[in-house]
Amino acid sequence: MSADRPYHHGDLRRAVLAAAVEAINEGGLARLSLRDVARRSGVTHTAPAHHFGDKTGMLTALATEGFDLLADELSAHPPGPDNLLEAGVTYVRFAVENRAHFEVMFRPDLHNPHDQALAAARDRAGDLLARAVVAAAHPAPGPQTEVASVAAWSLVHGFATLWLAGALPEELSEDLQGSARSVARLLFPPASPDGDAPSRPADASPGGPAAD
Amino acid sequence: MSADRPYHHGDLRRAVLAAAVEAINEGGLARLSLRDVARRSGVTHTAPAHHFGDKTGMLTALATEGFDLLADELSAHPPGPDNLLEAGVTYVRFAVENRAHFEVMFRPDLHNPHDQALAAARDRAGDLLARAVVAAAHPAPGPQTEVASVAAWSLVHGFATLWLAGALPEELSEDLQGSARSVARLLFPPASPDGDAPSRPADASPGGPAAD
DNA sequence: AGAGGGAACTTTCCGCTGGTAAGATTACAG
DNA sequence: CTGTAATCTTACCAGCGGAAAGTTCCCTCT
Numbered sequence: 155m156s157a158d159r160p161y162h163h164g165d166l167r168r169a170v171l172a173a174a175v176e177a178i179n180e181g182g183l184a185r186l187s188l189r190d191v192a193r194r195s196g197v198t199h200t201a202p203a204h205h206f207g208d209k210t211g212m213l214t215a216l217a218t219e220g221f222d223l224l225a226d227e228l229s230a231h232p233p234g235p236d237n238l239l240e241a242g243v244t245y246v247r248f249a250v251e252n253r254a255h256f257e258v259m260f261r262p263d264l265h266n267p268h269d270q271a272l273a274a275a276r277d278r279a280g281d282l283l284a285r286a287v288v289a290a291a292h293p294a295p296g297p298q299t300e301v302a303s304v305a306a307w308s309l310v311h312g313f314a315t316l317w318l319a320g321a322l323p324e325e326l327s328e329d330l331q332g333s334a335r336s337v338a339r340l341l342f343p344p345a346s347p348d349g350d351a352p353s354r355p356a357d358a359s360p361g362g363p364a365a366d
Numbered sequence: 367m368s369a370d371r372p373y374h375h376g377d378l379r380r381a382v383l384a385a386a387v388e389a390i391n392e393g394g395l396a397r398l399s400l401r402d403v404a405r406r407s408g409v410t411h412t413a414p415a416h417h418f419g420d421k422t423g424m425l426t427a428l429a430t431e432g433f434d435l436l437a438d439e440l441s442a443h444p445p446g447p448d449n450l451l452e453a454g455v456t457y458v459r460f461a462v463e464n465r466a467h468f469e470v471m472f473r474p475d476l477h478n479p480h481d482q483a484l485a486a487a488r489d490r491a492g493d494l495l496a497r498a499v500v501a502a503a504h505p506a507p508g509p510q511t512e513v514a515s516v517a518a519w520s521l522v523h524g525f526a527t528l529w530l531a532g533a534l535p536e537e538l539s540e541d542l543q544g545s546a547r548s549v550a551r552l553l554f555p556p557a558s559p560d561g562d563a564p565s566r567p568a569d570a571s572p573g574g575p576a577a578d
Numbered sequence: 579a580g581a582g583g584g585a586a587c588t589t590t591c592c593g594c595t596g597g598t599a600a601g602a603t604t605a606c607a608g
Numbered sequence: 609c610t611g612t613a614a615t616c617t618t619a620c621c622a623g624c625g626g627a628a629a630g631t632t633c634c635c636t637c638t
Contacts, residue, residue: 163615163616166615166616182475183475184473184475184476185475187594187595187596188595188596188597189594189595189596190595197616197617198616198617198618199595199596199597200596200597200598200616200617200618201615201616201617203596203597203598204615204616205615205616208596208597209595209596209597260527260528260531260533261396261531262531262532263394263395263396263397264396276533280533298552300535301545301548301549301552302552304525304528304534304535304538304545304549305521305525305549305552305553307524307528308520308521308522308524308525308528308549309517309520309521309524309553310520310524311524311527311528312519312520312521312522312523312524312525312527313516313517313520313524315472315523315524315527316472316516316519316520316523319472319473319474320474321472321492322516323512323516326516333513333516336513337513337516337517337520340510340513340514340517340553341517341521341552341553374585374586374587374632374633374634375586375587378586378587399623399624399625400624400625400626401623401624401625409587409588410587410588410589411624411625411626412587412588412589412625412626412627413586413587413588415625415626415627416586416587417586417587420625420626421624421625421626
C-alpha cells in the first residue's frame with residue numbers, strides 16, 4: 155500500500171489472493187506463478203510460500219475464498235419455489251464474474267486435500283444449492299430429489315464451464331444470463347403463472363411441449 | 367521400445383501422446399512436464415518440443431486426438447429419437463474413461479488457437495452431439511432446438527466435470543453410467559407425447575435414500 | 579552407387595519456477 | 609527492556625520450457 159514498504163506487509167494474505175486473481179485473469183491459471191504473485195504483492199516469492207505453506211496452499215485458500223463468495227451470492231436469494239432458476243443463473247453469473255476463483259475451485263489437483271476451511275466452504279455452498287432444489291422441485295422431497303439436485307448442478311456447472319472454455323456459440327455471450335435462464339428453464343420450468351402446477355422437475359422435452 | 371534405440375524413434379508422435387496420457391493419469395495435468403513425457407518416450411526433452419513446436423503444440427495434438435476419439439464413440443450410436451440419452455451416457459463414459467484427454471480438451475488456454483486439425487475434430491464431435499439433439503426433437507426441430515442442444519451438452523458436460531472433480535456424492539460412482547442416465551432422463555424424458563416407451567423419470571431412482 | 583538435402587534427434591545453454599535453509603527484522607509478551 | 613516467536617529476506621538448489629547449434633539418419637536425385 156504505502157510507498158515505503160515496512161518489513162511486515164500487514165495484510166499479505168489479502169494482497170496475495172487479490173494478486174493471484176489478477177494474474178490468473180491476465181495470463182491464465184496454467185501460467186500462474188508464485189513469483190509473479192509475490193512481485194505483484196511487493197514481496198519476495200518466499201513470503202507467500204511461507205504464509206500458505208506452498209503454492210498448493212495458496213490455491214487452496216483461493217478456492218476457499220471462491221466457495222465462500224459463491225455461498226454469499228446464493229444466500230442473497232431467499233429459497234423459494236420460484237428461485238431455483240435464479241439460483242442457477244446466480245451460479246453462472248458467479249462463474250463468469252469470478253472466473254479466476256471458479257477455475258481454481260474445481261481443480262482439486264491444485265488443492266491441499268486435508269484443508270478443513272476449504273471443505274467447510276464447499277459444503278456451505280453445496281448445501282445452499284441442494285436446498286434450492288429441495289425448496290423448488292417438489293411439494294415434498296422424494297427419492298428423485300437427489301437426482302434432481304445433481305442434474306441442476308450439472309446443468310449450470312456445465313453451462314458455465316463450457317462458456318468459460320469458449321465452447322458455446324458466440325451469440326449466447328450477448329445475453330449470457332438470459333441464455334442461462336433459457337437453458338435452465340428446460341430442466342426446471344418455473345411455477346407456471348397459468349396455474350399448471352409442475353408435478354415433477356422436468357416436463358419439457360426439446361422441441362416437444364415447447365410452444366415456439 | 368527396443369533396447370538399442372535407433373537415432374530416429376520411428377513413431378515419436380504416438381509414443382509422446384501415449385506417454386502424456388500416462389503422465390497425466392499418474393500425476394495430474396498440472397504437473398505434466400515435457401521432460402517427463404520425453405523421458406517416458408526414451409528421448410530428450412527437445413525431441414517432443416521440436417516435433418510439436420512446443421508444449422502447447424503437444425497438448426493441442428492431445429486435445430485433437432481426444433475430440434476424434436469422442437466423435438468415434440458418438441458415431442458408434444446411430445442417431446435416433448431414443449438415442450439422445452445414450453449419446454449423453456456415452457459422453458460421460460468417454461470423459462471418465464479418457465480423463466487425460468478430456469481434461470485437456472476443454473482447456474483452451476493450453477491449446478494453439480490457430481490449429482486447424484483441432485478445430486476440425488472439435489467441430490466433428492460438436493456436430494454429432496447437435497445432431498443427436500435434433501434427431502430426438504419431436505415432432506420437428508424448432509427454435510428451441512439450439513437451446514435444447516446447449517442444455518443437453520451442459521448437463522452431461524457438467525456431470526462429467528463435477529464427477530472428475532470429485533464433487534459429486536460418492537454413491538454415484540458405484541453405478542456412474544446409471545446415474546448419468548437418471549440425470550439425463552430428467553432433462554429428456556424418453557417418453558414421446560404420442561405414446562411408446564412410457565418410462566417415467568420417477569422410475570429412475572438410483573436406489574439411494576432420499577436426500578435433503 | 580553415392581552425394582546432397584532435409585528431417586529427426588541431441589547437446590548445450592538460458593532464464594524462470596517452486597521449495598528449502600538460514601539469516602534479518604519486527605511485534606509482542608513478560 | 610529483554611527474549612522469543614512470527615514475518616519476511618537472502619541465498620541456493622534441482623527441474624522446467626525453449627532457443628541455437630550440432631549430429632545422425634533417411635531419402636531422393638543423378
